[in-house]
Amino acid sequence: xxxxxxxxxxxxxxxxxxxxxxxxxxxxxxxxxxxxxxxxxxxxxxxxxxxxxxxxxxxxxxxxxxxxxxxxxxxxxxxxxxxxxxxxxxxxxxxxxxxxxxxxxxxxxxxxx
Amino acid sequence: xxxxxxxxxxxxxxxxxxxxxxxxxxxxxxxxxxxxxxxxxxxxxxxxxxxxxxxxxxxxxxxxxxxxxxxxxxxxxxxxxxxxxxxxxxxxxxxxxxxxxxxxxxxxxxxxxxx
Numbered sequence: 001x002x003x004x005x006x007x008x009x010x011x012x013x014x015x016x017x018x019x020x021x022x023x024x025x026x027x028x029x030x031x032x033x034x035x036x037x038x039x040x041x042x043x044x045x046x047x048x049x050x051x052x053x054x055x056x057x058x059x060x061x062x063x064x065x066x067x068x069x070x071x072x073x074x075x076x077x078x079x080x081x082x083x084x085x086x087x088x089x090x091x092x093x094x095x096x097x098x099x100x101x102x103x104x105x106x107x108x109x110x111x112x113x
Numbered sequence: 114x115x116x117x118x119x120x121x122x123x124x125x126x127x128x129x130x131x132x133x134x135x136x137x138x139x140x141x142x143x144x145x146x147x148x149x150x151x152x153x154x155x156x157x158x159x160x161x162x163x164x165x166x167x168x169x170x171x172x173x174x175x176x177x178x179x180x181x182x183x184x185x186x187x188x189x190x191x192x193x194x195x196x197x198x199x200x201x202x203x204x205x206x207x208x209x210x211x212x213x214x215x216x217x218x219x220x221x222x223x224x225x226x227x228x
Contacts (some may be wrong), residue, residue, distance in 0.1 A: 031215070032215055034217070042221055042222060043117075043119075043206055043219040043221040043222045044157075044206070044208075044219040045219075046216055046217065046219075049215060089156060089157070099145055099147060099162070099210045099217070100147060100159055100162065101147075101159070101208075101217065102159070103156040103157045103158075104156060105155065105156045106156050
């Protein structure tokens with residue numbers, strides 16, 4: 001059974017810092033891995049989707065990497081801003097069950113001005 | 114871009130009443146939708162897969178008679194929490210897969226508080 005874990009659970013950094021969020025998964029047989037952002041009391045916004053054949057994806061100040069063999073992904077946020085404050089979730093679809101997603105617990109990020 | 118809406122955005126009800134939550138894909142069709150539940154400070158847990166024209170598929174541990182799902186059309190799925198109790202208080206979020214590709218579009222969520 002696939003399990004997804006995110007470390008740390010919470011992170012507070014001063015504005016301008018570069019930071020890394022970690023995601024690990026127990027079953028390396030994945031189609032893809034996604035990173036989402038969730039603002040308090042809101043739904044999810046997709047940030048990046050990495051296919052199993054890819055090593056990384058970039059969007060603006062965000063860079064996500066994937067190492068299937070070790071069951072790890074990282075989300076790198078460059079030059080953090082207060083507006084980046086949110087909970088970041090990673091998720092993978094179970095093998096052969098398209099559409100469903102198994103989520104990690106999330107990392108609650110606070111960027112201080 | 115594709116949008117998924119949910120209604121209501123929040124609801125407060127008395128214990129024992131039933132609550133219906135709607136999930137709509139606004140500019141695309143979704144033969145499948147997913148319902149998740151999120152308790153405070155916890156992650157999203159998949160409850161069930163809603164299938165247009167057929168029965169929903171429930172995850173282990175989710176009571177199908179308590180959480181009724183109806184996928185009446187290609188743009189609407191409803192989740193009814195029957196005889197709600199305080200332990201059902203949670204944030205309910207639906208999602209629908211994109212027509213092409215692997216992106217999932219999530220609704221804004223419905224916060225349910227059962228008194």
